[in-house]
Amino acid sequence: MSVFQNQGLLTIKLDTGTNVSAASVRRILYKKPDGTTGYWTASSVENNTILVYNFIDTDLDQTGVSTFQAFVTISGRNGYGEYVQKEIKPKLS
Numbered sequence: 439m440s441v442f443q444n445q446g447l448l449t450i451k452l453d454t455g456t457n458v459s460a461a462s463v464r465r466i467l468y469k470k471p472d473g474t475t476g477y478w479t480a481s482s483v484e485n486n487t488i489l490v491y492n493f494i495d496t497d498l499d500q501t502g503v504s505t506f507q508a509f510v511t512i513s514g515r516n517g518y519g520e521y522v523q524k525e526i527k528p529k530l531s
Contacts (some may be wrong), residue, residue: 442529445497454519456526461488465510466491467526471526474491477509489519 443450450466458464464480464491478497478516480489489508498504508519 440527441498441524442497443501444495444528444529445498446493448493448498450491450493450522451484451505452489452506452519452522454489454508454510454517456517457490458483458510458512458517459486461510461512463509464489465509467507467509469505471500471504471523472500474500499508 452466461483464483465477466480467475467477469475478491481492482490484490489510496515502525503523506522506524508517
């Protein structure tokens with residue numbers, strides 16, 4: 439599935455491989471094509487292991503390859519998921 443710049447009608451789901459229902463922090467870390475980093479707070483958890491985030495129109499504001507990673511804190515310990523990369527394509531208009 440293609441992902442386009444400024445597309446807000448889109449959801450990312452990152453499987454952590456572990457039960458994160460007790461996590462005090464649930465984030466989707468990102469690195470944009472220009473190197474900008476940050477995070478979005480996961481909007482929900484599915485099946486106890488999957489972090490879910492619903493994009494808004496301004497989240498994917500750059501074209502190129504973006505990298506995403508799950509991050510959680512459980513009982514004061516940090517956990518990270520695998521990198522997921524996705525090419526953000528320019529829209530036609």
